[in-house]
Amino acid sequence: MEIRLRPYQQEAIDAFFKALPHHRRQLITLPTGAGKTVVFGSLARRFYQEVCSEKPILVLAHRTELLDQAESKLNLVWPGVMTGRVQGARNEQLAEVILASTQTLVAGRSIPEPGLIIYDECHHSRAEGAFRILQDLGVFREDGPPLLGVTATPSRSDGSQIGDVFEHVTYERTILEMVMDGYLTDVRGLQVNVPNLDFRYVRTSGGDYSQQDLSATLNHDIALNAVVEAYVQYARYRKSVVFAVDVAHANSLAERFKLAGYAAASVDGSMSAEQRARILSDFSNNKLKILVNCSLLTEGWDEPSVDCVVIGRPTKSQALYTQMIGRAIRLHPGKNDALVLDLTGASEDKNLQTFTKLITSQSSKQNQERRSSDGSKRKTKSGEPEFEKQTMMTGESVTEWLQRVRELEQQENKFIEHVNLFANRTRYHWERIKNHFAISYGDGHWAFLIEEQKQYWPVLDIGNSRYLPLHDESMPLEYAQGVAEGFLELLESKVIAKDADWRNARMSARQEHLLELYHIPHRADWTRGMASDALNKKFAKREIKKVCERFVPERWREAWKNPVAKEKYERMVLSIREQAQQQRRAAQ
Secondary structure, eight states, X not given: OOOOOOHHHHHHHHHHHHHTTTOSEEEEEOXXXXXXXXXXXXXXXXXXXXXXXXXXXXXXXSSHHHHHHHHHHHHHHSTTOOEEEEETTEEOOSSSEEEEEHHHHHTTOOOOOOSEEEEETGGGTTSHHHHHHHHHHTTTSTTSOOEEXXXXXXXXXXXXXXXXXXXXXXXXXXXXXXXXTTSSOEEEEEEEEOTTOOGGGSOEETTXXXXXXXXXXXXXXHHHHHHHHHHHHHOTTSOEEEEOSSHHHHHHXXXXXXXXXXXXXXXXXXXXXXXXXXXHHHHHTTSOSEEEESSSSSSSOOOTTOOEEEEOSOOSOHHHXXXXXXXXXXXXXXXXXXXXXXEEOSSOOTTOOOHHHHHHHHHHHHHHHHHHHXXXXXXXXXXXXXXXXXXXXXXXXXXXXXXXXXXXXXXXXXXXXXXXXXXXXXXXXXXXETTEEEEEOSTTOEEEEEEETTEEEEEEXXXXXXXXXXXXXXXXXXXXXXXXXXXXXXXXXXXXXXXXGGGGSBOOHHHHHHHHHTTOOXXXXXBHHHHHHHHHHHHHHHHHHHHHHHOOHHHHHHHTTSHHHHHHHHHHHHHHHHHHHHHHHHHO
């Protein structure tokens, strides 16, 4: 029986063929564990059977492990396919699918012209040798073979992009989406502060921390012990992969874990293939609890039972970071979630990648893409909420974060419903700015409803950047509204009523001038009310910002407790009201 594709895998394949007439160099981005090899294997079969069977399909990769995986999965999704390897001494070119090492082709090996080129882990495609191969194969010619790149990280670790190789992102899914839909395990990130670690003194090279500086900073007793202590405290029962800076750092960490009583080993590229395979086998068979490496296991190695990644080599590169945490996010029987331990320092570096930063950035991107598609905010297809404003907390799993956001969204929906009731109930035109409200009642005077912990202070602007609350405490919105509008009603002002006659008159020349002056979009047929609302919205943002900066609720809460001060403030409110009434009568 053939493998049944997951819905998103089928969507990715269909998207490729739909875009093929218009885009010859396409990119599909799927996180580790999403089945990229199954996707491009199924796509290769369909292309060969439906588009072109006269030429072979070429699969490119830079590592033997990737070519081995591709060959294995191809036989699962395409039973009976004839595959051939072009790598080192092997030169099996009489095949339906040729799997070739980029190093072998860079060395000058020629192959038949392919009908389709699939580049696995294509973020390497911008490397000089790989790019030259693609040029020689003709992918940049109009009549050249189509190119499909697949990767979990559509940028290189040095930060350079691959947009000059691929012209169209055909399909993309993030780790966040895959966890939300249940295809990857729930995962949480935890930040571990390493004493005296200060990234300000670590230089940058190739867009990331200098390996030399980072090794010198981390390969000493305090930092090494901090990694082990963090593991003991937060992950002592987890099967873990630790990423180190270099070979010396990896060996030092492995020794520290052994001294702490854990079965640990390190692997690196200088080992023989047999020695490395033996250590990996011991880890797979649970003879080892902890496996330390220095960027060796970022691609082409799958061990789904891993449920912890220790980022022992902090990085600025989102591409490298994503590759590292990809080692722990696959589903596995008995695995409830995965843990990512991020090493951070005493000084904040905004460029340092952490799990919470990665997932939060993915949520923001996801929401931006949904809004750009129809110009409005909306929920995801699966009913998930908008969560870009709710930063993920360290130690919080994706599922816990989503649950918290759902609850906050429910509260927000209730708040919006409450505000709508407020808008229908009031006879004055308040401007809402975020969770605050403002109203101009003439001659540059403003009243506000300032939110504080889900309650509101009715506040007056009394001039010279001074503000006076109309009550001694914040209160529910409808009560704050009542207090403020009770004051406004006594002013006998006709300019603030929503149904005032003047609002229906034609926009004045001065209003139109101000709209143009402040670059506020408008139409020539606007009424005075429409123009007034637009201008008040503009000015209200400025006034709200000022009052939020200067009005300190706690000080006023304490001040109103003093009977003498309270009487003084009440007299001030009365005086302001009387002055406004006198000015209004004089104007009439």
